[in-house]
Amino acid sequence: MEQKIAYEVLLAYFKDGSYLNITLNKALKADMDRHMKNRITRIVYGTLQNALLLEFHLKKFVKKVKVSEKTILLMGLYEHFFMKRPDYAIVDELVTLARQEKGARTASFINAVLRHAFLEEINFEGLSEDEVLALRTSHPLWLVKMFKKQYGQDVTIQILEADNAIPLRSGRVNTLVISRDELIKEDPRFKRGFLSEDGVLFEGGNIASTDAFKEGKVTVQDESSQLVARLLSPEKGSEVLDMCGAPGSKTTHLAALMENTGHIDVYDLYAHKEQLIQSNLKRLHVTNVTTHTADSTKLAKMLQKQYDAILLDGPCSGLGVLARKPEIKYHDSSVMDEIIPIQANLLENAYYLLKNGGKMVYSTCTLNKKENEKQIERFICHHEDMERIEEHTILPYQYHSDGFYMCLMRKK
Template sequence: MRLHRNLVFATVDSLHLIFNKEKQADKVLRNTLKRDKRWGSRDRSFIAETTYDIVRWKRLYAEIAEVKEPFDRENLFRLFTVWATLNGIKLPDWPQFEGTPTRRIKGRFDSYKDIRKIRESIPDWLDEVGLAELGVQWEKELAALNQLADVVLRVNTLATDKDSLQRSLQEEEIDTEAIKGLPHALRLKERQNVFVTEAFKKGWFEVQDASSQRVAQFLDPAPGMRVIDACAGAGGKSLHIAALMENKGQVIALDIYDHKLKELKRRAKRNGAHNIETRIIDSTKVIKKLKESADKVLIDAPCSGLGVLKRNPDTKWKLQPEFLDAIRKTQAELLTSYATMVKKGGQLVYATCSILPSENQKQVAAFLQKEEGAKFTVTKEDIILPSVSGFDGFYMALLQKED
């Protein structure tokens, strides 16, 4: 592989914003990739994948390069040098790469093989939390979460079917394959920009990880029901629920952020999902008005996001112990408050994209001990581990309310 100066510099600029200015990686890359209209898909892939790779392995690369944060420009180039050397890429004769100690880099890499927190590139405190909660399983999950995430599409059955979508993408030289056990999922055989396709413009699919697609299936909504998506965000799961309900019945999408609900409205229009109503939670009255009104309620709770480090590797550097404590408290409050919207005989699904039992099974167990929780029983749960599924880590529990 021959390195191009403008692509390497764009990568280093992106790393500066992510590491030193604490900007979100996906937003940084969205802006970086708009910088030069002459860049083709291969150029854009190089910048995005290299940036994410260095973010993912920040701790390991920094230890090898013997640099500490905040990283100045010289240090960022040293991180890039480590990445290139470990990936067998010949460095060009540029001033930034003068005197690269190739053999020393490889030697230092080998020396960290037995130190998990450095080898798997994870902060000390987070490694301790994972080990305390998951024991020996933590090591397997870390290794799986450091793999690059697949691109998975969800077929929008309100607009098309799986075969038609596959054919449409094939015409634009995008090859996909089905995923066992997921009727509406297609995995890309190689990473490509699917947002410029005709099929996307027509609302034929959404990009949604395989594990995330399991949540609406687990909720199992039926046409004609009233379903509440209580933490809807930009609405990936609301859209899936609407499709499973065949646009019949009502999906009420709630969130505390108005801008996310506006994005959901835009996506719903493109999807042809007409049975979604958005409501902003701007006071406790919103929840009280919906008391015992829903056949099904989904609480896709805010969480640490540890199950989705494959696609959001910068999360592990931004997480703090205080946030984890605060988010567990929020999860408990949401479960107690939002469970009141389930009608007698109705069902509640509590889900997170975390792999920590303290955010999952333990939250549900604690809820069942409370006055509101005493009306529910757990009928099934699904623990999706990245090391087993190959996809994001998720947890979901289905709770049945007594008649």
């Protein structure tokens, strides 16, 4: 049962590039016990997190393989090398799965390949230091070299290893409704977070299935992400703009910090994402936000007003959230080249929409300095009346959180 569900989720990804988290969430039924959900999740994410390493080992035993067969084989190799289950149990379960899905011939093939592959250790002989690091942590070589250039060898190794760790179940207390101490007292499965004063860690499965979530007392949000709204720290009664708001985590945090006073305009490019923001506003009892569907790269021409504070949580390459979204590391590096000009355009719009004396935060969930520090350097170079007040990069291994960049600026 568990193997079959994990197989179906991974196969959908390998065949069609489906969104892994969405497919997995649909597959995890409400009536499943927590142990089963955890094991399926671990097989799915662990197999994909380590896919380059597992494929490297697999190529020694089979040159050409169908995607359905490859999916089963990678699952088996992951369980062998990382879950340390008895080999006979892994082979027996996956051969049974192969027989059910593809027939006796495929089952025989899976049996032979796994038994041979389990007998040998992974051999990196003849590879360079960077190639070994890339394979051992299943990151593309270009990404390893980029991180080494930007952060150095030691920090890069810690980043890559953190990307393959199991992420914490993090949430943010909705202070419009309850304090963190009150929530923890109500439900002891919540514990104080490591990083954010609004952050909690959950030890009971899925936060979204709790009564506290349904009642709007808590929402799912990584702790490093929670630092962004607090860095902007909008005044009560102020006019605030959130330029790229979906799904509304930071928007609703801004509203909580403002205690539902003042007004927040939040924009997103897609109508279905605006609906998602509206759903979160309702659940979290937020009343000072107006949602809009529009292209924020054109906002300066569309709007006739300026704001006291602006949050620009920009689109990015996502290289800080690889533990939660391992499929991102297999994207082509050209994604960054396409997104950097969009970020610059959004920053220009933010500049013209910000009042003199106003403050803004630019943030991303990537660790690529070209999208972060370098982007801000260029922006301030073009606008000498913008001053950098605070700048932070949270690396994923520091607090077992997502990697995040954020910069607070003020318009003189």
